Amino acid sequence: MTNETDPPSEDAAAPTLDALIAERRRKRETLADQGIDPYPARFDRTALAAELHDRHADLEPDARTGERVRLAGRVTAVRRHGKLSFATVADTSGSIQLLLQATSLSGQAAVVLESVDLGDWIGAEGEVITSRRGELSVDTTELWLLSKALRPLPDKWHGLTETDTRYRQREVDLLANPDSRRVFEIRFAAIAAMRRLMESEHYVEVETPILQPQAGGAIARPFFTHANALDIDLSLRIAPELYLKRLVVGGFERVFEIARNFRNEGVSTRHSPEFTALEAYRALGDVTDGMELTEALVLAAAEAATGRTVFAAGDVEIDLAGPWPRRQLLDLLEERLGRRVHPTDPLEDLRAVCEEHGVTPLPGWGPGKLVFELYDQVLLPGIVDPLFVVGFPVEVSPLARHTAGDPTMADRFELCIVAKEFANGYSELNVPEEQAERFEFSAAAKAGGDAEAHPADQAFVRALEYGLPPTAGIGIGIDRLIMLLAEVDAIRDVILFPMLRPEATN
RNA sequence: GCGCCUCUAGCUCAACGGCAGAGCAACGGACUCUUAAUCCGCAGGUUCCCGGUUCGAAUCCGGGGGGGCGCACCA
Numbered sequence: 024m025t026n027e028t029d030p031p032s033e034d035a036a037a038p039t040l041d042a043l044i045a046e047r048r049r050k051r052e053t054l055a056d057q058g059i060d061p062y063p064a065r066f067d068r069t070a071l072a073a074e075l076h077d078r079h080a081d082l083e084p085d086a087r088t089g090e091r092v093r094l095a096g097r098v099t100a101v102r103r104h105g106k107l108s109f110a111t112v113a114d115t116s117g118s119i120q121l122l123l124q125a126t127s128l129s130g131q132a133a134v135v136l137e138s139v140d141l142g143d144w145i146g147a148e149g150e151v152i153t154s155r156r157g158e159l160s161v162d163t164t165e166l167w168l169l170s171k172a173l174r175p176l177p178d179k180w181h182g183l184t185e186t187d188t189r190y191r192q193r194e195v196d197l198l199a200n201p202d203s204r205r206v207f208e209i210r211f212a213a214i215a216a217m218r219r220l221m222e223s224e225h226y227v228e229v230e231t232p233i234l235q236p237q238a239g240g241a242i243a244r245p246f247f248t249h250a251n252a253l254d255i256d257l258s259l260r261i262a263p264e265l266y267l268k269r270l271v272v273g274g275f276e277r278v279f280e281i282a283r284n285f286r287n288e289g290v291s292t293r294h295s296p297e298f299t300a301l302e303a304y305r306a307l308g309d310v311t312d313g314m315e316l317t318e319a320l321v322l323a324a325a326e327a328a329t330g331r332t333v334f335a336a337g338d339v340e341i342d343l344a345g346p347w348p349r350r351q352l353l354d355l356l357e358e359r360l361g362r363r364v365h366p367t368d369p370l371e372d373l374r375a376v377c378e379e380h381g382v383t384p385l386p387g388w389g390p391g392k393l394v395f396e397l398y399d400q401v402l403l404p405g406i407v408d409p410l411f412v413v414g415f416p417v418e419v420s421p422l423a424r425h426t427a428g429d430p431t432m433a434d435r436f437e438l439c440i441v442a443k444e445f446a447n448g449y450s451e452l453n454v455p456e457e458q459a460e461r462f463e464f465s466a467a468a469k470a471g472g473d474a475e476a477h478p479a480d481q482a483f484v485r486a487l488e489y490g491l492p493p494t495a496g497i498g499i500g501i502d503r504l505i506m507l508l509a510e511v512d513a514i515r516d517v518i519l520f521p522m523l524r525p526e527a528t529n
Numbered sequence: 530g531c532g533c534c535u536c537u538a539g540c541u542c543a544a545c546g547g548c549a550g551a552g553c554a555a556c557g558g559a560c561u562c563u564u565a566a567u568c569c570g571c572a573g574g575u576u577c578c579c580g581g582u583u584c585g586a587a588u589c590c591g592g593g594g595g596g597g598c599g600c601a602c603c604a
């Protein structure tokens with residue numbers, strides 16, 4: 024293995040990407056020529072990098088442990104010093120250094136080391152030691168190639184910065200940018216924690232249709248598709264709400280779904296056409312129980328994912344530590360506007376108040392919508408720390424129970440943090456006739472050209488006629504919650520494969 | 530949809546009307562304690578695409594494409 028007298032291969036192609044790949048293929052063939060399988064079927068690993076760091080945190084420099092381990096991971100750095108080399112290997116838990124001495128390596132290990140490239144998956148066996156500089160290392164005797172990286176990795180120091188490539192080739196982003204990986208670790212830890220909480224509260228996780236004859240449960244424009252077998256047009260769901268309440272009618276008293284929703288609307292830093300919401304319904308509860316559950320879920324997610332309650336959001340810090348204040352929307356508006364407003368006020372008055380505060384009323388807006396817009400455009404931007412805003416106009420809450428003694432207001436809350444809505448919930452409307460009436464009203468708006476008005480859903484009304492118990496419902500925007508916990512400001516940074524235009528074909 | 534910004538070697542970036550360059554990665558070499566290793570050498574380009582202006586275009590202009598940000602719609 025020491026015939027190093029060959030001149031540089033004279034047919035070396037130009038080191039464009041193709042040539043870099045060809046070079047790595049050549050190395051792979053070199054191994055195969057020597058009887059080394061470049062794609063072995065499996066590997067028995069006995070230790071993870073992080074375990075070793077935990078177990079041997081206090082070793083002196085130049086120490087030996089006598090502990091032999093088998094590691095596997097991706098090569099992220101190689102430092103060659105002639106007969107001594109160092110390599111850094113990253114596995115799912117973290118990174119660890121391999122120390123590779125020519126005098127210790129097996130014949131195969133030496134051959135594998137000769138051809139190893141940044142990005143290759145390797146397995147290594149050796150003794151856990153510390154280097155003379157004190158770095159925990161594996162004094163390697165055996166080395167296996169587990170899978171060849173034919174494509175070169177991004178710059179090990181700068182990583183991958185081009186957003187386009189980060190989103191299109193998320194796998195490369197994840198392996199090259201630790202921060203990106205961290206965001207998704209937070210995401211999935213948070214979701215798992217919320218699932219655990221729901222389970223401990225005896226909610227059943229269910230699945231409802233994504234392909235629906237008629238998209239309901241929210242005010243939004245759906246995507247459409249077509250089912251060939253039935254020759255019918257279908258919508259992709261905009262919310263699971265109506266189906267979940269039908270399950271409560273059916274006797275599943277506590278249900279939840281972590282639902283991917285689809286809305287054919289604008290794309291922005293805060294909006295993705297495809298987004299995830301947790302919706303939960305609890306029989307016998309009301310809007311108060313909904314707020315309690317919402318707060319518990321967010322805190323459980325924050326605790327499990329980060330262990331903190333204080334987060335940076337832009338240039339402000341917010342503290343999630345509860346309990347969160349619960350304030351009536353109409354009271355908050357009175358404080359902000361200097362006068363009391365209510366959906367029963369004359370339309371012209373409400374329009375005047377809107378104009379006065381920079382909200383331009385649109386022609387179709389009723390009094391409830393005007394009040395809601397005052398909230399959305401005037402009140403919401405000023406909210407920083409978590410706040411439950413309670414009591415919304417019925418006009419903009421077609422599925423919520425109206426407030427006792429006030430048919431124009433609904434027992435509904437929104438959770439607001441740093442000027443954004445994070446969750447929404449209410450006492451569910453369970454009077455079939457009233458629901459049918461609300462649907463008629465919104466269906467008229469839809470017929471009048473409002474593409475986002477809620478459609479009448481007869482199957483849902485029929486379900487209510489079998490009896491929906493008093494029920495609390497909530498919906499939490501998972502992506503936005505993750506943005507908060509991970510302290511990133513683009514929703515695409517918390518979605519693994521965000522929607523993009525297709526790549527240009529070569 | 531509208532406005533602004535952006536696209537140069539595999540990656541990260543220079544050059545801003547005058548020979549398209551550097552660092553990392555690659556390739557050849559030296560090196561048994563490095564950790565962004567170091568040193569010597571070598572190679573690498575459809576400057577996103579099409580067109581125009583110009584003696585000369587990565588650079589200026591027009592059109593197109595990808596992406597980002599802002600506005601609008603929405604959560």
